[in-house]
Amino acid sequence: MDMPVKKKKLGLKERYALMTRGLGWEPSYQSIDDIFPMDSFEGIKIHDWDAWEDPFRLTMDSYWKYQAEKERKLYAIVDAFAQSNGHLTLSDSRYINTVKLFVNGFAPLEYMSHRGFAHIGRQFRGVGPRVACIMQSLDEMRHSQTQIHAISNYNRYYSGMAEFRHHHDYLPYLQVPKSFFEDAATGGPFEFIVAIGFAFEYVLTNLVFVPFISGAAYNGDMGAMTFGFSAQSDEARHMTLGLEVIKFVLEQDPANVPIVQKWLNKWTWRGVRVLTLVAMMQDYMLPKRVMSWAEAWEIYFEENCGALFRDLARYGITMPPCVEQVRLERDHLSHMAWAHFYQARGTSDFHVWLPSEDDMDWLSSKYPETFDQYYRPRFEYWAKCEADGKPFEATAVPMQCQVCQIPMLFTEPGHPMTLAQRHVHYRDEQYHFCSEHCEEIFNDEPEKYIQAKIAGHEVFKGNAFRPGTDPTAEGFNPAAEALAFFKVEHGRDNGLHHGSHDHRNFEMWRGLAKTND
Amino acid sequence: MAVVAIGKYEFEPSDGASNFHGARIIYAGWDEHLLFSCPYAWPLPPNLPFAHFVQGPMSEAFGQHPDWPKIDWATVTWTRNGETFSPEMDRSIAENGLVHKDSLRFQTPGLAGLDGKGF
Numbered sequence: 001m002d003m004p005v006k007k008k009k010l011g012l013k014e015r016y017a018l019m020t021r022g023l024g025w026e027p028s029y030q031s032i033d034d035i036f037p038m039d040s041f042e043g044i045k046i047h048d049w050d051a052w053e054d055p056f057r058l059t060m061d062s063y064w065k066y067q068a069e070k071e072r073k074l075y076a077i078v079d080a081f082a083q084s085n086g087h088l089t090l091s092d093s094r095y096i097n098t099v100k101l102f103v104n105g106f107a108p109l110e111y112m113s114h115r116g117f118a119h120i121g122r123q124f125r126g127v128g129p130r131v132a133c134i135m136q137s138l139d140e141m142r143h144s145q146t147q148i149h150a151i152s153n154y155n156r157y158y159s160g161m162a163e164f165r166h167h168h169d170y171l172p173y174l175q176v177p178k179s180f181f182e183d184a185a186t187g188g189p190f191e192f193i194v195a196i197g198f199a200f201e202y203v204l205t206n207l208v209f210v211p212f213i214s215g216a217a218y219n220g221d222m223g224a225m226t227f228g229f230s231a232q233s234d235e236a237r238h239m240t241l242g243l244e245v246i247k248f249v250l251e252q253d254p255a256n257v258p259i260v261q262k263w264l265n266k267w268t269w270r271g272v273r274v275l276t277l278v279a280m281m282q283d284y285m286l287p288k289r290v291m292s293w294a295e296a297w298e299i300y301f302e303e304n305c306g307a308l309f310r311d312l313a314r315y316g317i318t319m320p321p322c323v324e325q326v327r328l329e330r331d332h333l334s335h336m337a338w339a340h341f342y343q344a345r346g347t348s349d350f351h352v353w354l355p356s357e358d359d360m361d362w363l364s365s366k367y368p369e370t371f372d373q374y375y376r377p378r379f380e381y382w383a384k385c386e387a388d389g390k391p392f393e394a395t396a397v398p399m400q401c402q403v404c405q406i407p408m409l410f411t412e413p414g415h416p417m418t419l420a421q422r423h424v425h426y427r428d429e430q431y432h433f434c435s436e437h438c439e440e441i442f443n444d445e446p447e448k449y450i451q452a453k454i455a456g457h458e459v460f461k462g463n464a465f466r467p468g469t470d471p472t473a474e475g476f477n478p479a480a481e482a483l484a485f486f487k488v489e490h491g492r493d494n495g496l497h498h499g500s501h502d503h504r505n506f507e508m509w510r511g512l513a514k515t516n517d
Numbered sequence: 518m519a520v521v522a523i524g525k526y527e528f529e530p531s532d533g534a535s536n537f538h539g540a541r542i543i544y545a546g547w548d549e550h551l552l553f554s555c556p557y558a559w560p561l562p563p564n565l566p567f568a569h570f571v572q573g574p575m576s577e578a579f580g581q582h583p584d585w586p587k588i589d590w591a592t593v594t595w596t597r598n599g600e601t602f603s604p605e606m607d608r609s610i611a612e613n614g615l616v617h618k619d620s621l622r623f624q625t626p627g628l629a630g631l632d633g634k635g636f
Contacts, residue, residue, distance in 0.1 A: 038523060042521055381631060395577060396577070397558045398557060398558065419546060423620065432544070448526075450530040461536050
């Protein structure tokens, strides 16, 4: 006869202990240094891995339950949005280019983040951080998937998204976010977690998520808005993890402080350089705007992160010096970037346009010190060129920074009409940089950055042609061949928004949805 | 500084001169003409006369600017990697001492962009 066994329910703390720390063991026939060969070479000293406190005390079983619940809610909304032709309720067809930028530039980073956290989730010898990293790794995978799923609905109707994976790997402008993440993932596990877990997820994540997700909400994109909300609770956990990591490492040994400071200096700068794309999106690409880049910077960096760095001061951590330059560039960044994307539109996978009079008035009101003086005249001149039927377009290959890989479009801090350049001679070769901060990153690890695949140079080397292409053939057109290799359909995926396939289709479909014709 | 790594960390540069089929990468940017968002890059044969570089690739890239035809080349000043440089137009890229990945900038006195506004 079976006797009913009275189950004792475990408390949260007890369960966390059993389901995380309790899963680890002391190795007996291998040395612990051989099992975890990667968590010491960076010079970070950890004396007590058990001092790691997981603020969420999340265990695997509750993680699955919790995430599954969110998935159900998310997919109900994504499906409803797709079935009701939600794309036709967007504020304007220009908005779709924001979605393209997101799926090409950002969703693959979530996947890279998944890989990075899976890697370090294996490499830390402490069980607590390993479990936390594995969960974050799964989160990042989920984010990448839900973003791609939600955006796939747009791909059925609009261009520039179908080859997002290939574009991310090869299209020149996307080498900026790609190389950013590869730089982090090829560091050691501590550098990766400081770079991504702290500098990116904590210091800069709001500057990415708020503009994109609020932008989606403001512009009627229910799908993107919902994956944003679905990811938000994970992001809160990641931010806490990022901060916990920093405090844990700093508390373990004073020798860790200068190493962490160096990484914070590097990754704050690397992060802000990548955010150039977000600044531009925020100020120029949202038909219904949320806030300016300058305003977002004030709230999410100056206020929030200012408080954070004041908090870290007790460990001897100071604000990264690059922040001074970021402040000087704050009122220039988005304008420089859009001016560049406008003229480099031939090699892009989304459409661009000139700001309207209304847009420019808004930009002057948000950037009273800079817009009218430095940028409006350029846009007005280009508008005149378009009106004359001779739109201005750059035809040559941009010179790029060896570290951030962004075309050398940044001006000298404090001198808005002088393009900045820094030069370093290393092992008989010239290298060029957009800023002293990128130069400093190079000088610290030149052997790493001399391997950079600079997109323009790859074209010149002949690496951006399809297999079997014969560059010596008569009538060989390198630019057209490179676009074919990039899988950019010239005239459809790139160019000006007005009159594009996407623009015309959107207007036609929306017309059909609203009238009886 | 050396890369902090788990093992030996030495690599060949990705963009060494030998990878460009005999060409040298040369960059050029036009100061006070920010209509062009950044300097550009070209793979050039070392024996290309400097004048041909100016009249060919550079003209193609910068010729859209109304200031381009007004340039008095006798007054133009140049820098190479931030240092003063005086190219001789009839001599080649190599004879002018330009090496792979040199960054040129040029200044056109009296021409400071549209309406003199630097763009």
